[in-house]
Amino acid sequence: MFDLLLLAPVGSILALGFAAYLAIFILRQPQGNERMCEIAQAVRIGAKAYLKRQYIGVSLFFAVVFIILLLLAFNKYLPIFVPFAFLTGGFFSGLSGFIGMAIATRASNRTAFGASKSLNSGLRIAFSSGAVMGLTVVGLGLLYISLGYYFLDWYYTSNPLAAGGNKIVAIVSVMLCFGMGASSQALFARVGGGIFTKAADVGADLVGKVEAGIPEDDPRNPAVIADNVGDNVGDVAGMGADLFESYVGSIVATCALGVAAGLGVVGITVPMALAAVGIIASIVGTFFVRAKEDATQAVLLAAIRRGILISAFIIVVAARFLIKFALGVEYMGLYWAILSGLLAGIFIGFSTEFFTSARYSPTRNLSDQSLTGPATVIIGGLALGMISTVIPVIVVGAAIIASFYLAGGAESFNAGIYGVGIAAVGMLSTLGITLATDAYGPVADNAGGNAEMAGLSPEVRKRTDALDSLGNTTAATGKGFAIGSAALTALALIAAYQQELVSQGKIVDLSLLNPRILVGLFIGGMLPFLFCALTMSAVGRAAGKIVVEVRRQFQEIKGLMEGTAKADYRRCVNIATKAAQGEMILPSLLAIVAPILTGILLGVDAQIGLLTGATVCGFVLATMMANSGGAWDNAKKYIEEGHMGGKGSFAHKAAVVGDTVGDPFKDTSGPSLNILIKLMSMVSIVFAAFVAKNALFK
């Protein structure tokens, strides 16, 4: 019979091939006039310069951790492949972000030019750029896992002694560590990029819009290029690395749980083949994202939705056959686990949209509250974000219960928890296309900046704004999705961590009332708050530096306001880069140091408590921050469309305060929390043997 595992490399190569095809399509589109190319180039250079510097910093970090892991491996705490898995995982995660950004920075002026023809032409280029990113992430992710699997399989088959008697257990125990490098890279990318983008954004707005009174994306603003660079390094490169990590993490954790559940190689085949099916479904789905040349915004949104739903439908059908062939009808429970994951993702998406889109009452009420000033907007936005956590928590809770019991958890805990892992993979299976809709947003945003700076006609700007606001809706959905899948993946990782401890002969008292578990829960519950505090203050400090520089340029460069002299864009990019690089270190170290230190001081039980507490609080807090931020942004946009007095009114000023507070919420702190909770689990897994042996509390 056909080896279903082969679907994985086939699917990943298909994804990469199709991404390459789309990339060529984009590069063949007309670039627009000279000014447009010039601006796009400036953004591209700035983004590259940032990434170069970021990769240098991250490389140092990777070198240090690599050496530590090598030492652990030499002392038999780890299989020797783990340090290399760490390096390669980090490399591929970074590469995903880099490719996504390389194409996004080339797509922005082409999108602007396309939009000068029609809304649909603009969408096609921007969406293709998003699809390149989405397919690159899933393609590289699955390729990386497949190659790793085949290599380890070959190695342990030729060296049965090294496998310690059980080849498949040896394989998954290395694969489980694939995620740590990816997560580290992702955390740096999200935090660093997030600080960069919001520092540039806030700095540009505070001086340019508020003090100097020039419009957004005005070429006279010295921070305008930095702002556009920020969209690319934060929202594109950061997101790419982030979701690469989610994807890889959920698949490898599920593989490990499958083997622990006694399914052998089939336990590995199911998640990998499911991911491959998802890739094919995503590719098919992208073909349905098209509309007529004169399509309106609503039609385009419907087109995007159609693409996602068709992909989901293909998975629903194909997964049934997959489970039947791979495992047999008696495992049909796993099929329902897949469905519960998929459904949960869709519900979370709807809930996010309901709470953050100006088409629904919550955000409209929020813009009403701007009539009584900034304080009520802030209170209203925080309350909105808090209440918006209810549905995602219930949906994720239902998905956990459903997938656990449908997969046979009542009889076997391991079978049930494997079901939860499968649900996470199911939720992420459509990532190729959902990420496309998410990553398309920043391209549209940049296209708008390009059109504005190049002085294209207002009609073009209006079209790019329509694309951008479409992007806001789809991006919010994508974020809810990322957060929901993170919760499931984190649970799978925690379970895998506990299995890892068991396999090392370490039995942990998992009772909720074990005081060390309780203390771990408290510490874990506090960490997301600490992490947010650190990243939000970092944005504040970095923005302050940009403010000083922009003010300086306006004062010192004569003729800047009149448009006769050019701003020094590069300096702003440099300042934001330096600030982001300096500020990302402390929060990132937290993710690595906190679990290890807690484990050593209070024992592995406290560490499991910490991971669980962080997952619970992190999930709720991340949802709240993403939705508060999204709602503030859209409430402001709603007012700018002419409601409550429109631009420049008292209500608008209040709404701008909300939007500024929401910036670090939704683009720096909130979306980094997903990575935080998964990286902490990954670190715990990799350091499990070391911590278990050296813990002061046994």
Next chain:
Amino acid sequence: MFDLLLLAPVGSILALGFAAYLAIFILRQPQGNERMCEIAQAVRIGAKAYLKRQYIGVSLFFAVVFIILLLLAFNKYLPIFVPFAFLTGGFFSGLSGFIGMAIATRASNRTAFGASKSLNSGLRIAFSSGAVMGLTVVGLGLLYISLGYYFLDWYYTSNPLAAGGNKIVAIVSVMLCFGMGASSQALFARVGGGIFTKAADVGADLVGKVEAGIPEDDPRNPAVIADNVGDNVGDVAGMGADLFESYVGSIVATCALGVAAGLGVVGITVPMALAAVGIIASIVGTFFVRAKEDATQAVLLAAIRRGILISAFIIVVAARFLIKFALGVEYMGLYWAILSGLLAGIFIGFSTEFFTSARYSPTRNLSDQSLTGPATVIIGGLALGMISTVIPVIVVGAAIIASFYLAGGAESFNAGIYGVGIAAVGMLSTLGITLATDAYGPVADNAGGNAEMAGLSPEVRKRTDALDSLGNTTAATGKGFAIGSAALTALALIAAYQQELVSQGKIVDLSLLNPRILVGLFIGGMLPFLFCALTMSAVGRAAGKIVVEVRRQFQEIKGLMEGTAKADYRRCVNIATKAAQGEMILPSLLAIVAPILTGILLGVDAQIGLLTGATVCGFVLATMMANSGGAWDNAKKYIEEGHMGGKGSFAHKAAVVGDTVGDPFKDTSGPSLNILIKLMSMVSIVFAAFVAKNALFK
């Protein structure tokens, strides 16, 4: 040998006697001029009217729950005494708040008059009023528990059959339910009072200060009396009920854990005698809160600190003898548990002060951030609150670990968890005096309002302001303390709940990876967010109603601004009362419905997960909200003292936005979270048998 248990009724009667003595002292002080009496009377009448209405609403609630409990008792789900314990607990909790408020509303004009002589005279009256409240709370609390104990002991001794073979187990299983009535009353008082006070405050400020441009506490403002009433019903009556509940809850939970640990009646004696020792220590401590007539603010603060530290020192010495005599030297570990609780309380107090007082860098930096506008003040205050959770979490974690293991947790889980309960009682043992320092703040605040409205000389207002700002510091410390003790008490209650289930023959799978525990954790983690969202929006809506009314009066009452016509204060009080009563229902029901519903739908294991998740998230969120709110308030006050451009500057306006956002944070949502988590545990305990039997998931 002397029966140490007798210390409890003796101590409680001492407390009540000394409170009566202080009350008489206050009532004998001169009341000030006619205008001052008139204003005080208006506030008193308003506060009474509010409380009357609140008690009517709450009585309805109590009647319904009483009938439900009676039905459960008739169906053998509960001992027959529980419904009555529920009623009486609610009654005493309400009474504590009522007495505290009755004296506070009489102390305000007397404090204002005292302050017209010297700072010290003002302090003596205000502090005495706080002490009446503090001692009433602990006196009534301990009296209630003692009477309950002696009654149950008598009953079960005369009816051994009813005790089902084990008298002491029967006694504590009823006593454990003492807290539910108190907690319900407290939640209504805190939420209702909190909504009232902040709606009136925000409403008065938004129209009076911002729109009409008249100073705070100006008699022309129609909402000014409502604002002063709010301080009394929220910060005094609400806080009294709240801490009565904390006190009773921690003692009864610890008694139950002591019996479960096999200590028999000694397990009951230790917490009750410790509480009695704490009362005596508190009374002694109050004698040291005095200064010379010409004392400065710093000297007065030192005097308050001295009082608290002397009380703590007395407990440190006396508890040692107590443990030695009650249990013998082999139980000396419990003494260390007491100390760890006391110390943790002190550290949390210091941490709170550091983060919220303008004498330290965090709040000073926050006022710097007001220079760049409201958005940066909000981001900075949120980040400050988030980072301020680190020390309390670590301190509480250390106290849990220390008290558990010092009390012998390594050998016996029950002994260890009893230690955690004892630590909670230890932390609350100085409540008589710490609550005095907390409850004194609103009196000083009202005295300032009284002086302002009565048109006393600016010198007097300056002195009452000094008293008020002193009160802010001590109140912040008190709040940190309430939150910290709530975390420990909640854990003791959860443990007691689990013991209760075990005693009913229900064994729960407490594993952290049990998917229903996990889902419970998620739901529990979300509930504090939902609760805050509900209460914050309630404040917003209620404030909106006050705004409309105040605007109407300014428009329709001719001569109001000129001072020739009188404002209709009563209408504002009525509106705030009605709004608060209506808005408090939904959040309060949440606390009762959520755990029962979760237990029935997902089983008792999910319910334990819910309680734990809510405790973890609630503790962190409550700390954050209290400290963000306190820091915003003090940053604004710091600017008003003349920094960053002083009153009316751009920075001041930004800081006012922060303060307005902080109002519901620190006085409505934040301080109600403590009660939420404890009430949910209490409800779970009371409904344990019912839920365990009727759960859909067994």
